[in-house]
Amino acid sequence: xxxxxxxxxxLIAEDDEDDRQLMQTAFAAKGFTEKLVFTxxxxxxxxxxxxxxxxxxxxxxxxxxxxxxxxxxxxxxLREIKQHPxxxxxxVIVFSxxxxxxxxxxxxxxxxxxxxxxxxxYESLLTAVELLRxxxxxxxxxxx
Numbered sequence: 001x002x003x004x005x006x007x008x009x010x011l012i013a014e015d016d017e018d019d020r021q022l023m024q025t026a027f028a029a030k031g032f033t034e035k036l037v038f039t040x041x042x043x044x045x046x047x048x049x050x051x052x053x054x055x056x057x058x059x060x061x062x063x064x065x066x067x068x069x070x071x072x073x074x075x076x077x078l079r080e081i082k083q084h085p086x087x088x089x090x091x092v093i094v095f096s097x098x099x100x101x102x103x104x105x106x107x108x109x110x111x112x113x114x115x116x117x118x119x120x121x122y123e124s125l126l127t128a129v130e131l132l133r134x135x136x137x138x139x140x141x142x143x144x
Contacts, residue, residue: 009035011060013045013077014095015069022122023064026129034061034137042072046080049087062091062136067098067107075103075110082111091136 010032014020020038027036037060039045045063052059063081067074074094082088091113098104104115116132119125 008033009037009058009060010062010064011037011039011045011048012064013039013042013069013074014064014066015040016066019066019118022125023129026122026125030126030129030133032129032133041069042074042077044071045077046072049081049090053084053086059087059090061142062093062113064093064095064132065112067094067096067103075107078107078110078112091140091142093132093136 010027012020012023014023024036024038037048039048045065049063051057065074065078069077074096078092078094081090081092088111092111093114093116094107094112095116095118096103097118099117107115116128119128
């Protein structure tokens with residue numbers, strides 16, 4: 001899907017279909033008007049980002065990245081994104097159930113902009129989505 005330069009969207013890498021549905025519902029419930037683009041694994045995420053960059057399509061406002069995915073893990077994808085001279089400017093927020101401190105530290109060392117533990121209940125997901133929007137879309141000045 002080609003995203004035009006004027007389009008505002010979030011890129012979400014999540015392999016679990018139920019989690020994708022929950023996120024889509026939560027983002028809509030919290031008033032997100034931005035388009036949500038989902039990829040199902042780290043390889044698909046990178047292919048999407050590289051194709052968008054090479055074809056001069058819009059960059060996402062931020063990437064929401066699950067860690068435990070097939071083909072290429074979130075950590076592998078994060079490493080490649082943050083090593084790319086252009087893509088590394090895009091905020092990457094790890095959104096994972098993994099609470100292992102070593103994994104969290106490694107994600108920050110790889111360049112993650114934030115690490116959020118996936119909320120265990122829907123009401124908490126709504127709060128997280130609301131705070132994500134407020135901070136990453138309303139407050140933060142993103143690179144051009």
